[in-house]
Amino acid sequence: MSATIPARSTQTGPDMQEALRGGTLSGGRKAKNHVASGLMVLAFLAAAIPLVVMGASVVSQGYRAVLSGSWWTQPIPETGRSDLANNQNLSDLGFGTPSDAGASSSVVLGMAPAIVGTLLTVLGAAALAIPLGIMGAVYLHEYGKNNWLAKFIRFMADVMTGVPSVVMGVFIYTIWVLPRGVDGKSAWAAALALACLMLPIVVRSTEEMLRLVPDNLREASAALGTHTWKTTVKVVLPAAIAGITSGSLLAVARAAGETAPVVFVIGFVTTVNASFSGANTTLSAQIYGQQQAGGVLAQDLAWGAALTLVIIVLALTLIARRISRRFELS
Amino acid sequence: MTTYDHNDDTQTTTDSTAAAISGEAVTMPMQLAPPSAGIDSAERQGNAVEPESLPKVFNLEELQVYYGSHHAVRDVSMAVCANQITAFIGPSGCGKTTVLRCFNRMNDLIAGARVEGLLAYHGVDLYSAEVNPVEVRRRIGMVFQKPNPFPKSIYENVAYGPRIAGIKKKSELDDIVERSLVQAALWEEVKNRLKASALGMSGGQQQRLCIARAVAVSPEVILMDEPCSALDPIATSRIEDLMLELKSEFTIVIVTHNMQQAARVSDVTAFYSTEVNPDGDLRTGLLVEMAPTVDIFSNPSDELTEQYISGRFG
Known part of the structure; x- marks a missing residue:
């Protein structure tokens, strides 16, 4: 290999110019660099394709209704x-015939x-999960720290x-709906199921945000003769509020998209x-119900x-990112 | 005056507030614990009437500090007198900061920290069961090594302590904020931007703000843990001047790595050192010598002190 480390003293003027441009690197190293860069671009494209295709199909199929x-x-x-109980409507809606394309245009689409x-x-x-989750996280990080209860x-x-979200649906179905x-x-039953789903996310994301608040702020507050709860309310939570908000909004966004726990109980x-x-x-x-129903109108609705x-x-995600960006700047 | 409105008649209220607060500060130590607790309070008054000796604020006897199983500091016995600046010097890891943090029970916040022996504040053992650490910290403030202002405005930083103590009236808070910033030699620099974020100040200003914040609750003692180690020489000298001014009103205990600083500002200096435990590499700190600063630097009685201050170790 020609790529040895050149002696320092030999490089002056144009030599140094050439060296700094990378002219002395061997062809093999440059080629490897290009191959690796190319592979990474390919990997990115492969990851992006499903996202783009999915987004395009949702927009192209859904935009007319929306x-x-x-x-x-x-x-x-x-x-x-x-x-089904009212079979006469079926023909009005154009169901059951292969040529029912465009039938939805005669119906008022609404969601x-x-x-x-x-x-x-x-x-x-x-409203159920965020206050509870934040208070839980405050206990974990400000009070419990590493005691057995906090660890548990x-x-x-x-x-x-x-836990799979459908389990939360079954759980709420059993303890709330059946009785x-x-x-x-x-x-309300659906809100309970979603709250069960959101609670652990809010707890863990809030605890992470509390961890980011430097301990010297807690010490400064304590040194002024402040109880832990007041330090938490006046110093720690305000310092972490943006991060807590964005974490909670991400939990909200996730809950909004959940299907399984909702269809059980709503x-x-x-x-x-x-x-x-x-x-x-x-x-x-x-989305789930209309897709099951079949027919062009139902597909459009889905x-x-x-x-x-x-x-x-x-x-929701954009709002969350906006808030977390403000958090990073401060 | 755009952000902070005060008018000519505030001067009288400032005086009365100051009187009320310092009056409060005088009586507060008595409420620290029930009269039955701790050591005879008559002893304290006896000290106060002796003309040649200043009243003792702290009295330590055989203080031991442990972090878990590690014996961090052993056998510290000393007295800290009122309206003096007491400096703790010594090499790294000798326990000066650890001892300082015992004075207002800040070590309580560290999991596994444990204190034995006596640490009396005006005759009351600070580590007895009925003492509330929150009450202790209201009387014994602290300034930390790294300036740590709250991510709030300058005004809110200083008003934080008084608000926690229950002061709600805007005019009263305004007075305290102004008086504290004046005491911390910061008022002239910030009086037109009290609503600006404290995080936008320089390091030296932030540290003076932290001093103003500590002063605002009218403590009796201010503990300073290497307050100038993150500052440049000019900011350092301003803080040192400030300490000398605050001395008339507060008792100050300062930990410093800078021997010249100890020599410049302190009345009494305590020199700490370390000993290596035979059964491990964890070191235990101990108090070697405590004496008036002039004596420590001109005529140390301990060989180790002499070596340290002349730069032969540490």
Whole structure:
């Protein structure tokens, strides 16, 4: 190999210029560098392709429904299974015939009940899980530290993070819905299931944020004669608030997209039900339900619901990133 | 005055507030523990009337500090007198900071730290069961090695302690903030930007802000843990001047690596050293010698002290 370390004293003027440009590197090293760079670009493209294809298909299939003026305000039109009891409508909707393309244009497309239901369940879940999760994390990091209870809670939170979301649905179905019979299925039950899902995420992300608050701030506060709880409220939480907010919003975004725990416990409606009691529906439940129903109209509704959900989650994520960026600057 | 409104009649309220707060500071040590607890309080008053000796604020007897099973400092006996600057010097790892952090029970915040022996504050054992560390820290403030202002405004940093102590009135807080910043020789530099973030100040300003923050709760004692080690010589000299001014109102204990600093500012110097344990490489700190600063630097009685201050070890 010609690539030996050149003696220092020999490099002056143009030689040094050439050396600093990399002219003395061997061809083999340059080639390896190019190959490695190329492989990394390929790997990135391979990772990006599914994302782009998925995004493109959701947008291209869903945009008509979402852009129709009635989408955000009107009830969900009856399709598939939901109107099996009312068979006459089927022909009106163009079901059952192979040439039912374009049938949805004669129907008022709407998804308002699911949008309301999604906001309701997610806000309910957030109101349950975020305060509880933050207080739990404060206990873990400011009080429990490494005692047996804190270690146990931390372990259980990790285990809960790994529990499949459908298990949370079954759990709430068993302890909340079944005892209440037909009235049990409600947005509140879905909020409970989602809260179970969010709680460990909020606890662990908040604890990480509290860990980032330097100990010397706690010491400074303690040295002024401050109780731990007041130090936590006045110094630690304000210093970590942006990180806690963005962590919590990511948990909210994740809960908004959950399907399995929701379809178990929420029931089914096609009109807006802006209350926690009584059957309700969410976007994720609609995606699942309409896809099961079959037919062009139902497919349009499912794609539209998917795009709506992506938009809502994207909005939440952007808000979370905006807040966390402010956090990084300070 | 854009961010901080004060008018001419604040001067009178400043005086009355100062009186109220210093009055409070005088009576507070008595509330530290029930009268039955601790050592005879008459002894303290007896000290106070002796003209030639200053009242003792701290009295340490055979103080031992452990971190877990590690015996970090052993057998420290000393007295710290009121309105004096007491300096702790010694090589790294000799336990000066550890002892300092015992004075306001900051070591309580470190898991596994344990203290034995007597550490009395005005005759009350600070480590007896009925003493509340939060009350201790209200009377014994601390300034840390690295400036650690809260990520809040300058005003809120200084007002933090008084607010915690229950002062809510805006005018009263304004007075305390101004008085504390004046005492910390910072008022002129920041009076027009009290609402600005404290994190935008220079290191020296931040450290003076931390002193103002400590002064704002009118403690009796201010502990300083190498307060100038992160500062340049000019900022250091400002802090040293400040210490000499604060001496009339506060008792100051300072840990320093800088022997010249100890010689310049302190009245009494305590020299610590380390001994290597035979059964491991963990070292135990101990107090070698404590004497008036002039004596320590001109005529040390211990060989080790003489070697350290003349630069032959440490």
